[in-house]
Amino acid sequence: xxxxxxxxxxxxxxxxxxxxxxxxxxxxxxxxxxxxxxxxxxxxxxxxxxxxxxxxxxxxxxxxxxxxxxxxxxxxxxxxxxxxxxxxxxxxxxxxxxxxxxxxxxxxxxxxxxxxxxxxxxxxxxxxxxxxxxxxxxxxxxxxxxxxxxxxxxxxxxxxxxxxxxxxxxxxxxxxxxxxxxxxxxxxxxxxxxxxxxxxxxxxxxxxxxxxxxxxxxxxxxxxxxxxxxxxxxxxxxx
Amino acid sequence: xxxxxxxxxxxxxxxxxxxxxxxxxxxxxxxxxxxxxxxxxxxxxxxxxxxxxxxxxxxxxxxxxxxxxxxxxxxxxxxxxxxx
Numbered sequence: 001x002x003x004x005x006x007x008x009x010x011x012x013x014x015x016x017x018x019x020x021x022x023x024x025x026x027x028x029x030x031x032x033x034x035x036x037x038x039x040x041x042x043x044x045x046x047x048x049x050x051x052x053x054x055x056x057x058x059x060x061x062x063x064x065x066x067x068x069x070x071x072x073x074x075x076x077x078x079x080x081x082x083x084x085x086x087x088x089x090x091x092x093x094x095x096x097x098x099x100x101x102x103x104x105x106x107x108x109x110x111x112x113x114x115x116x117x118x119x120x121x122x123x124x125x126x127x128x129x130x131x132x133x134x135x136x137x138x139x140x141x142x143x144x145x146x147x148x149x150x151x152x153x154x155x156x157x158x159x160x161x162x163x164x165x166x167x168x169x170x171x172x173x174x175x176x177x178x179x180x181x182x183x184x185x186x187x188x189x190x191x192x193x194x195x196x197x198x199x200x201x202x203x204x205x206x207x208x209x210x211x212x213x214x215x216x217x218x219x220x221x222x223x224x225x226x227x228x229x230x231x232x233x234x235x236x237x238x239x
Numbered sequence: 240x241x242x243x244x245x246x247x248x249x250x251x252x253x254x255x256x257x258x259x260x261x262x263x264x265x266x267x268x269x270x271x272x273x274x275x276x277x278x279x280x281x282x283x284x285x286x287x288x289x290x291x292x293x294x295x296x297x298x299x300x301x302x303x304x305x306x307x308x309x310x311x312x313x314x315x316x317x318x319x320x321x322x323x
Contacts, residue, residue, distance in 0.1 A: 101310045
């Protein structure tokens with residue numbers, strides 16, 4: 001399968017994503033500059049972390065007007081897999097591909113730390129290789145990662161099982177002390193209604209090799225690879 | 240030419256940690272009467288447009304499409320005619 005890693009001016013985690021997909025997981029991967037207008041041939045597109053356009057105005061607010069974003073919207077509408085990590089999540093929210101918004105952390109500090117995440121829905125293309133309620137150990141690195149959505153949107157997210165990950169403690173308990181940024185309901189990652197667009201603040205690409213301190217990020221990429229391979233073989237997934 | 244003075248503010252229901260921190264700073268300075276602080280953005284846009292009505296429409300669209308995020312922010316603006 002082929003991954004596309006989008007690069008905006010100010011993106012910084014593109015190389016981490018590329019490295020993991022290429023060297024750790026042995027996948028075909030290409031950088032895609034934000035001025036490109038073609039995503040044909042890709043099975044999954046990643047919007048990596050960073051500070052696109054210097055986070056000016058609001059994180060992701062300017063990047064959403066890059067030419068490639070029109071293609072990302074079409075790509076998503078066609079049911080293909082899109083994953084936005086950190087700044088990528090912010091861009092997906094700003095462009096309306098995901099509901100809600102990422103606000104300043106409630107303590108007004110930049111947080112770069114390892115956190116625990118509980119998988120809230122393991123039947124997504126991004127989590128199919130995880131166990132039910134599995135706890136993943138993956139780092140966050142952000143200043144504006146406090147997820148917010150109004151009560152009605154939250155109800156909808158809950159009803160449609162769109163919440164992918166929640167911040168938890170090492171035992172998998174959803175507690176306030178485990179919340180690194182003040183996200184509403186400890187939300188760390190969500191998907192769109194169709195389930196093919198994921199946004200998450202933690203960085204799975206920074207937890208794929210023992211030398212960096214953890215391996216739990218792999219399961220997310222392995223889920224994606226498994227899903228795309230299954231689709232390519234024309235198999236129907238049975239629950 | 241028109242000058243738009245645009246204020247982007249957080250919706251009243253949205254928590255504002257920055258405002259709370261500024262409030263704490265003001266209390267430290269001795270301004271104990273400060274009841275609440277909300278931090279927003281101020282943006283000036285100079286616009287090449289002769290028609291005031293059209294200028295107003297354009298600024299409103301700018302706010303809707305980019306300058307404010309409708310999920311968490313409100314906006315208001317004043318428009319004044321200036322010499323180009």
